[in-house]
Amino acid sequence: MTHETMANYANLSLYSAMAVLTLSMLGYAAYLAGWLPTRDAAATSVGAEVAAEDRELVSAGVGSMSGGVAPEAGVSTSTTSEVPLRARKAGGIAQTLALLGTVLLFASAALRGWSVERWPLGNMFEFGVAASLFTMMVFVIAGTRRDLRWLGVFVVAPVLILLGLANTVWYTEAAELMPSLKSVWLIIHVTVATISVGLFAVGATVALLYLAKDRFGETTGGFRVLRALPDSRALERFAYSLHIIAFPLWTFTLIAGAIWARQAWGSYWNWDPKEVWTFIIWVVYAAYLHARVTRGWRRQSASWVAVAGFACIIINYAVVNVYFVGQHSYSGL
Amino acid sequence: MSLSTQPNDPRRDDITQPTLGTLGLLRFGWRQLTSMRTALFLLLLLAVAALPGSIFPQRSIDAVRTADWIARHETAGPILDKIGLFEVYAAPWFAAIYLLLLVSLVGCVLPRSKIHWKAMRSQPPKAPKRLERLASHESVTFDGTPDEVLEDVRAALRGGRFRIHSHDATTVSAEKGYLKETGNLFFHLALIGVILGMAWGHLMGWKGDVILPVGETFANTAARFDTLNPGPLVDTAAFAPFTMKLTKFDAVFETDVKGKGQFGSPRDFTAHVDFTKEPGAKVEKRVIRVNGPLETGSGTAFLLGNGYAPHITVKDAQGKVTYSEATPFLAQDNNYNSVGAVKVAGAGPAGKQLGFAGLFLPTAVLDDQGPRSVFPDALEPALALSAFEGTLFPGGRPQSVYSLDTAEMTQLKNKAGTDLLRIWLTPGQTYTLPGGQGSITFDGVERFAGISIRNDPGKELTLGSALVALLGLILSLTIRRRRLFVRVSPADEEGRTVVSIGGLAKDDDEGMGEQLEGVLTRLKERRT
Ligand code: HEM
Numbered sequence: 001m002t003h004e005t006m007a008n009y010a011n012l013s014l015y016s017a018m019a020v021l022t023l024s025m026l027g028y029a030a031y032l033a034g035w036l037p038t039r040d041a042a043a044t045s046v047g048a049e050v051a052a053e054d055r056e057l058v059s060a061g062v063g064s065m066s067g068g069v070a071p072e073a074g075v076s077t078s079t080t081s082e083v084p085l086r087a088r089k090a091g092g093i094a095q096t097l098a099l100l101g102t103v104l105l106f107a108s109a110a111l112r113g114w115s116v117e118r119w120p121l122g123n124m125f126e127f128g129v130a131a132s133l134f135t136m137m138v139f140v141i142a143g144t145r146r147d148l149r150w151l152g153v154f155v156v157a158p159v160l161i162l163l164g165l166a167n168t169v170w171y172t173e174a175a176e177l178m179p180s181l182k183s184v185w186l187i188i189h190v191t192v193a194t195i196s197v198g199l200f201a202v203g204a205t206v207a208l209l210y211l212a213k214d215r216f217g218e219t220t221g222g223f224r225v226l227r228a229l230p231d232s233r234a235l236e237r238f239a240y241s242l243h244i245i246a247f248p249l250w251t252f253t254l255i256a257g258a259i260w261a262r263q264a265w266g267s268y269w270n271w272d273p274k275e276v277w278t279f280i281i282w283v284v285y286a287a288y289l290h291a292r293v294t295r296g297w298r299r300q301s302a303s304w305v306a307v308a309g310f311a312c313i314i315i316n317y318a319v320v321n322v323y324f325v326g327q328h329s330y331s332g333l
Numbered sequence: 334m335s336l337s338t339q340p341n342d343p344r345r346d347d348i349t350q351p352t353l354g355t356l357g358l359l360r361f362g363w364r365q366l367t368s369m370r371t372a373l374f375l376l377l378l379l380a381v382a383a384l385p386g387s388i389f390p391q392r393s394i395d396a397v398r399t400a401d402w403i404a405r406h407e408t409a410g411p412i413l414d415k416i417g418l419f420e421v422y423a424a425p426w427f428a429a430i431y432l433l434l435l436v437s438l439v440g441c442v443l444p445r446s447k448i449h450w451k452a453m454r455s456q457p458p459k460a461p462k463r464l465e466r467l468a469s470h471e472s473v474t475f476d477g478t479p480d481e482v483l484e485d486v487r488a489a490l491r492g493g494r495f496r497i498h499s500h501d502a503t504t505v506s507a508e509k510g511y512l513k514e515t516g517n518l519f520f521h522l523a524l525i526g527v528i529l530g531m532a533w534g535h536l537m538g539w540k541g542d543v544i545l546p547v548g549e550t551f552a553n554t555a556a557r558f559d560t561l562n563p564g565p566l567v568d569t570a571a572f573a574p575f576t577m578k579l580t581k582f583d584a585v586f587e588t589d590v591k592g593k594g595q596f597g598s599p600r601d602f603t604a605h606v607d608f609t610k611e612p613g614a615k616v617e618k619r620v621i622r623v624n625g626p627l628e629t630g631s632g633t634a635f636l637l638g639n640g641y642a643p644h645i646t647v648k649d650a651q652g653k654v655t656y657s658e659a660t661p662f663l664a665q666d667n668n669y670n671s672v673g674a675v676k677v678a679g680a681g682p683a684g685k686q687l688g689f690a691g692l693f694l695p696t697a698v699l700d701d702q703g704p705r706s707v708f709p710d711a712l713e714p715a716l717a718l719s720a721f722e723g724t725l726f727p728g729g730r731p732q733s734v735y736s737l738d739t740a741e742m743t744q745l746k747n748k749a750g751t752d753l754l755r756i757w758l759t760p761g762q763t764y765t766l767p768g769g770q771g772s773i774t775f776d777g778v779e780r781f782a783g784i785s786i787r788n789d790p791g792k793e794l795t796l797g798s799a800l801v802a803l804l805g806l807i808l809s810l811t812i813r814r815r816r817l818f819v820r821v822s823p824a825d826e827e828g829r830t831v832v833s834i835g836g837l838a839k840d841d842d843e844g845m846g847e848q849l850e851g852v853l854t855r856l857k858e859r860r861t
Contacts, residue, residue: 182601183624237843244810251806255799264624266635266787267540268795269531271394271422273387280380280387287376294369305377312380320387 006115017104027094028152034087091149102136128166134198185260193253199246204310210235277316284309367440386421456498457506460818467835479821489855516808526798534791539563546642546659546781550578573631581605582780638783644776662693691718
């Protein structure tokens, strides 16, 4: 097989992954939607696909007949066995498709690497694919240990956006690397960085869901989806547990990057924009870990620091790589 | 009861001063500085303070771009310069933040180390009176006397790697996870090591850059460098006297893939040098690559750049050679559109000096978009120059070798005098200047290697500390500090014993219950 055909297969695999993940996302959405009726005993007649306007009508109905019904709804929230069959089906299909999409993403990255005979992490497009892959892997692997069907739509949707961007704005043809990137440290540093980005991504998603649930979870307004989520303490703890895996990996990224910088540019720290941002991200997440145990800081505020950390990661990839002048000019754009 | 050994324990806050004298104020300030809140604030501040350095060009990284930026922003430039935004990482306010953080760190970590040292050598504390008040708690009844059961409780706890101690005959206190705090302290202390290593490297290290055209030899003396940045404590006279001659320079660019952003991208650079460790030593053939530096024994030589050095000869009207050198032109973009200047320092006619400035184009095209290079390799090289006469070094100010200071020069006109003179030369061509000013010849083109030689004696300390920090961090984040308390009491039935077990952990320790179950399971196994 020629390199070009391989690269084409890589793209084909990527498109398939996107299609499969889109279906998976719809499945997760149906799962969440299907949850709602049982939670609100009053709304039993509503089907799985609640349209936005309908939802408002329904919630208005719930509000008006609160009294006797609400406590019952509260009871049913505590047990997962109450999930209706349709929702469970949708959730199961979504899980399978998420796994399949992840495998296809992996295949795409592997084929791309094969076609260029190098590690497939050399430009923005490849970062995008790899970050999507690792985010999905984090989600799928974490999902083997606990029920994460409630999280699916919130992970798969951003991943699809990222893949869309990678495919359109950042697409770069398969090719060799420039000399400064030819190093085993590329494999070590960038791969670990991307894995931790995957963890931080899921962590930030859960942190945001925690903040949303904490703020709006008890209202009877339009945010009823939040009721399908675990309780806010559990969400916060889950977000923390993701971050404490990601943070040492990011610390390692920083160290490995410094070692590589010395190999390639002669000095392990140059305050290059990309290095500055890697450092800023590290400091912000260190602040998050501190904020969580600092007296007078609430868990909510600490979670906002974690979200800010992820905002820095996004800036680091989408802005610094492309627009800032530095030695890390390898976006391929 | 708290598991924490942080200095912001309420116990510490109890130390109130009757009157806040100077000492009291100092103590108050110190406690504020070493508090967790301050550390957090300083961390966030550090993140914000590091930001502008990635937005504005930094003098230490690219002095030319910085000067350019300031020149282009007439009002903002000098103001931002004054507050140090072009030298963020050397600015006093940036230093203030990290030094305060460092002081806070030391002031926080040393007392914590002391407390932890004591905690590690003391026994787990006494069991609370009412174990059922603890977050995780369970009571199980077993066969056997309290003493027998207690013996097995001890064994079960030891099996769970708890450290145990009995303060009285009916209880056992157990604790584990001391390594968490140990790791945490190592992490924080190692950060200090990282900073010390950096400071050491800054004081004792040096770096020098040299542009070396093929065929030329570099000798490692301070004067030979184009730029040299020695640390304050470096003796520049004591550099090791190695030499290296650049014999060949290979450059490979992408030609197969035509896609956007790839065609013409650099693929491989290799500098072949004849390396001589010291005068008289035998010549070793070595290569320097990007990612493949050469250890010289006194600093490491890195290949950081490359470009073209067209060989240019200038003759005066009598045909005498006044300039003949491989003249490096600095690449400006991926197609190696390169700028440079020729400064004929010897006096020209009527005491006027000659200067040329312009472009070197490795693969030149000349069309309505103007002269430019379309590929980085030297396929169709050409020089596009303008000529000037006047004073090359007005006021003796230092200036870049790649550009002319034309403040006291006038640009030459073409032969007819109708337009400014533009010289276009391909290799081997000579241009005769108008007005009997002599001639300029483009003899040929060589590549040059941009070599940077650097010495950093602090890097091992920094790396070692960073690795210790990483290890400490992993311990700190993965290990849990846990206490279990067990009390045995005779049950109502004869020959049976009630075992009460309670666990104490930080608020969000999901695993505490599991620990408790684990101990109970091991206990049950022993009792059956
Ligand atoms: C150079 C700046 C600092 C950095 C990068 C840093 C980083 C960290 C990190 C990543 C942790 C997480 C470990 C964990 O959650 O168990 C941590 C924990 C901690 N840090 Fe720092 N730290 C810094 C300065 C300080 C200072 C100045 C203090 C004292 C005021 C401090 C006190 C603590 C304490 C008490 C913990 C333990 C938190 C706990 O788990 O209970 N740190 N630090």
